[in-house]
Amino acid sequence: MKKPLICILAVSTLGLAGCAREDSRLAAYPPAAAQEVEALEDAVTTEQPEPTPSPTPTQRSQLAGSATEFPISAEPTKDPAYLTPLPVEMPEAAAHLPAEIDLKLPWEGTYRISNGYGYESRSWTHQTIGNEASANDFFALDVAMPIGVELLAPADGVILTSQDRTDLDSYGKYMVIDHGHGIHSVYAHMDELRWEVEQGEPRIEVRQGQLIGTSGTTGTRVPHLHFALHKNSRISHSGADVGGLAVVPEPISGYYGIRAGHELTSDNVKLEE
Helix, strand or coil: CCCHHHHHHHHHHHHHHHHHHHHHHHHHCCCCCCHHHHHHHHHHHHHHCCCCCCCCCCCCHHHHCCCCCCCCCCCCCCCCCHHCCCCCCCCHHHCCCCCCCCCCCCCCEEEEEEEECCCCCCCHHHHCCCCCEEEECCCCEEEEEECEEECCCCCCEEEEEECCCCCCCCCCEEEEEEEEHHHHHEEEEEEEEECCCEECCCCEEEEECCEEEEECCCCCCCCCEEEEEEECCCCCCCCCCCCCCCEEEECCCCCECCCCEEECCCCCCCCCC
């Protein structure tokens, strides 16, 4: 007789507990009001869009597939109407080339751009912008050229660094030239460096068209020249050109709106020394 009594008491207790919960809810909201509350809660969870996270300065998704609109020329052009604009997402992280600098392509002859600006580039290196801890290469160019092509200074300047960085990063043999007005030009993956310079010592002045070294494949598997301009950057303790603004290198030898696939003919002329 004891066991049936226990079962009856348990069932009764559960029933009372269930009723207590139901009564408590109905006490707070009448039936119609409770349904309205549930409907509002469902609407909040199902209809309200999730907030879009603000991209960080170096976030790939913000730069690749950029919303920036600009005119595109399928063929190389020297029409100023195709001047590449600064990225509307981060205009404060980029700059245009000062009019005082007459910039020429750092080679003689014609070579193809294999990888262009960060708007279209699939290379992480070309996505970097607004990062004080790295080279801001958003407007860098990769130029397809074999090992040993003579590289020429694109404008007058002073060499800030010229060193082999192969053991430090993927830039390989690397050079930075200061052209004044805060503008540095950067060359990576070189095969030969004409001088070795660290933190501006020894002081080496170069003129536009002067031989500075040769193209190569150091720090990378495919021979090419990585060329970029930075503004107000700094030379770090390791010799890298970091921080500052990513600079649109236009016009360069008269070209604007440079894209991957364009074949550019330089008007630079090697100086006889």
